[in-house]
Amino acid sequence: MSAVAPQTDATLLFVRHAKKDGRSVTILRAFDFGSHCIVEAEVFPLGARSADTVRPGPYKFATAAQATAFVTEAVESLMYLGCDVYAE
Numbered sequence: 001m002s003a004v005a006p007q008t009d010a011t012l013l014f015v016r017h018a019k020k021d022g023r024s025v026t027i028l029r030a031f032d033f034g035s036h037c038i039v040e041a042e043v044f045p046l047g048a049r050s051a052d053t054v055r056p057g058p059y060k061f062a063t064a065a066q067a068t069a070f071v072t073e074a075v076e077s078l079m080y081l082g083c084d085v086y087a088e
Contacts, residue, residue: 009033010033010038011032012029012030013032013064014030014068014087016028016075016085016087016088017085017086017087017088018075018078018083018084018085018086019084019086020081020082020083020084023044024044025043025083026041027041027042028041028071028074028075030064030067032064032067036061037060037061037066037067038059038060038061039058039071040055040057040058041057043055043056
């Protein structure tokens with residue numbers, strides 16, 4: 001599923017999976033490369049087939065703390081919009 005991990009020695013920091021009404025909305029994955037961190041997003045547009053995901057980003061951060069702050073804000077927004085968010 002991931003475009004980053006198979007090609008590198010990155011460490012997966014965490015995965016967050018947001019669902020609304022039982023339907024996947026997005027999956028966020030954070031990877032640590034040592035010198036920087038990357039957050040990948042996989043978005044499932046409403047009405048699209050499961051194979052029709054959108055992959056904005058990747059989003060590059062200097063530190064794991066910055067990547068975590070970015071994902072935390074995204075998760076808070078998703079929860080405000082009525083999504084259930086799960087750690088994987």
